[in-house]
Amino acid sequence: MTGVETMGKNENQSVEKNEKSVIDEEPKINYRGWKVMPFIIGNETFEKLGTIGTLANLLVYLTTVFNLSSLTATNIINIFTGSASLSTLLGAFLCDTYFGRYKTLGFCTIASFLGLLVIQLTAWIKKMHPPHCGSESITCTGPTTGQMTFLLAGFGLLIVGAAGIRPCNLAFGVDQFNPNTESGKKGINSFFNWYFFTYTFAQMVSLSLIVYIQSNVSWAIGLGIPAALMLISCTLYYTGSNYYVKVKATGPAPLTSLAQAVVVAIKKRRLNLSEYPLDSSLFAYVSPQSINSKLLHTSQFRFLDKAAIITPQDGINPDGSASDPWSLCSMQQVEELKCLLRVIPIWFAGIFFYIAIVQQNTMLVFQALQSDRRILSTNFKILAASYTIFQMLSLTIWLPIYDRILVPSLQRVTKKEGGITVLQRIGFGMFLSILCTMVSGVVEERRRTLALTNPIGLEPRKGAISSMSGLWLVPQLTLAGLSDAFAIVGQVEFFYKQFPENMKSLAASLFFCGLAGSSYLSSLLISIIHRATAKSSTGNWLPQDLNKGRLDYFYYIITALAVVNFGYFILCAKWYKYKGTGSSSSGDLQLDQVSKPSERTVNTV
Numbered sequence: 001m002t003g004v005e006t007m008g009k010n011e012n013q014s015v016e017k018n019e020k021s022v023i024d025e026e027p028k029i030n031y032r033g034w035k036v037m038p039f040i041i042g043n044e045t046f047e048k049l050g051t052i053g054t055l056a057n058l059l060v061y062l063t064t065v066f067n068l069s070s071l072t073a074t075n076i077i078n079i080f081t082g083s084a085s086l087s088t089l090l091g092a093f094l095c096d097t098y099f100g101r102y103k104t105l106g107f108c109t110i111a112s113f114l115g116l117l118v119i120q121l122t123a124w125i126k127k128m129h130p131p132h133c134g135s136e137s138i139t140c141t142g143p144t145t146g147q148m149t150f151l152l153a154g155f156g157l158l159i160v161g162a163a164g165i166r167p168c169n170l171a172f173g174v175d176q177f178n179p180n181t182e183s184g185k186k187g188i189n190s191f192f193n194w195y196f197f198t199y200t201f202a203q204m205v206s207l208s209l210i211v212y213i214q215s216n217v218s219w220a221i222g223l224g225i226p227a228a229l230m231l232i233s234c235t236l237y238y239t240g241s242n243y244y245v246k247v248k249a250t251g252p253a254p255l256t257s258l259a260q261a262v263v264v265a266i267k268k269r270r271l272n273l274s275e276y277p278l279d280s281s282l283f284a285y286v287s288p289q290s291i292n293s294k295l296l297h298t299s300q301f302r303f304l305d306k307a308a309i310i311t312p313q314d315g316i317n318p319d320g321s322a323s324d325p326w327s328l329c330s331m332q333q334v335e336e337l338k339c340l341l342r343v344i345p346i347w348f349a350g351i352f353f354y355i356a357i358v359q360q361n362t363m364l365v366f367q368a369l370q371s372d373r374r375i376l377s378t379n380f381k382i383l384a385a386s387y388t389i390f391q392m393l394s395l396t397i398w399l400p401i402y403d404r405i406l407v408p409s410l411q412r413v414t415k416k417e418g419g420i421t422v423l424q425r426i427g428f429g430m431f432l433s434i435l436c437t438m439v440s441g442v443v444e445e446r447r448r449t450l451a452l453t454n455p456i457g458l459e460p461r462k463g464a465i466s467s468m469s470g471l472w473l474v475p476q477l478t479l480a481g482l483s484d485a486f487a488i489v490g491q492v493e494f495f496y497k498q499f500p501e502n503m504k505s506l507a508a509s510l511f512f513c514g515l516a517g518s519s520y521l522s523s524l525l526i527s528i529i530h531r532a533t534a535k536s537s538t539g540n541w542l543p544q545d546l547n548k549g550r551l552d553y554f555y556y557i558i559t560a561l562a563v564v565n566f567g568y569f570i571l572c573a574k575w576y577k578y579k580g581t582g583s584s585s586s587g588d589l590q591l592d593q594v595s596k597p598s599e600r601t602v603n604t605v
Helices: 003-025 033-055 058-064 070-086 088-124 145-174 182-216 219-239 253-267 302-308 331-361 363-369 384-414 422-453 470-498 501-532 551-575
Strands: 457-459 463-465
Touching: 033 088, 033 145, 033 182, 033 219, 058 070, 058 182, 058 384, 070 088, 070 145, 070 501, 088 145, 088 219, 088 253, 088 501, 145 182, 145 470, 145 501, 182 219, 182 384, 182 470, 253 302, 253 331, 253 501, 302 331, 331 363, 331 384, 331 422, 331 470, 331 501, 331 551, 363 384, 363 422, 363 470, 363 551, 384 470, 422 463, 422 470, 422 551, 470 501, 501 551
Parallel strands: none
Antiparallel strands: 457 463
């Protein structure tokens, strides 16, 4: 054996010893799974009780207390909702890069509490809102600049809270399960469904009890209860601090890795892939510190493979890594970039899907206001903002049935982990959204006809109240809830599983960015139709008094958009290839097909 060979052997032995010592020194992770869920789900439940308890009736608050027009209030809600969802992109970046999920959640939970407190003060302090406008008043005094500024400051704090809570809370809960054990994998799959179960339960309480107090007792008390619940959420979260698995922030490495793959692919764009055999010319190095699953090579976006071609100019370090990562990338980096690129078309379809569901939280409130909301001809009326509870109720009832009964049954037939693939679940939800908007248009047409021919009263500053029972709005809300159960839950699971492990918060952020796009598009669509129909022969479709408009036509336009989007989604789903497999979306996605990250690579504090 030559001296050089002996030296190389000694160096390899030294590296192996060093790696082994690092493994031994790293603490073993204590996954407590469902044992810490009372703190996490409890925090989530009280947080949602607080924020939804305020936001659910905010449309009514802006039109009755701040004396804003229906169109202005709707656009404010849509813009706020969109901004809160869009802010998650920044929150996820700061979380994954600098602070970690534990610190980010703690800070943003406090910011949400302060935001709710500010909004409560606008109702409690008389000088913080315009003077009361009676039902007989034709014109009402709007808010001053100072009053709107104070209110928007509360919205701003809620946006800060949403920036960190929304992308982190689900991922933080999943962090508590061991992904390398069967019980841990089952816990993760069930956690997605039960997370949304508790989420919708909180919405139901908010849309019934809290909304009732706001509308019938006192806005100051009704908005003070959510602020108090948010304070409980903060306390509960920090109570479980000693029991959480706290994954460290990975620094800018994930985004840097993606940027390197793009830059190197551009640098080597002139190389011909056919001249380089895949088995020997592509750089297959995987960092031992990476927490990401080992990905198989895929044929999609083949031009990116050029970033991993080893040329004579590329140097390799003794540990096997590239000497210049901006000149040579590993196939692992390239495949991680492909994961993100493949998700984008599916994400885009989700934006247009949710436009249909957004209307059940905005336009439906105005429909309910001009419908007969009495129960069985009694004097008891369902609050307009509370009708959304039927949407939540259908989702809450369906999710346990789906998780405990339908999935096991489908698993025995299809032999797939979730019974059906995640994209099939999303697609079925999109189909239900088409039925939802179609039914919405039919019901609105009937409501308007009865309002013009057989009114039963007059809604202040709105118009005639239709004799149609408000319970006819329940079918479309039920379809919206079922659509959410399939498509929304499916999207969250899809993004979480298809993103690299070190970008889970960004995955959740992408989902909420889709919701932001839906809110902005909905607001834009409303404004365009409002202006386009203002001087038409049929009159404005979306006036203050829905009886003078054609909201049903608006629903039919959204139905047409949903049909086109559904066709687009089917094409994307057929083209899609799941992470860790070489198969298309129509194939099985088994977790054991994906290489698991080593447990020692998870950093905890």
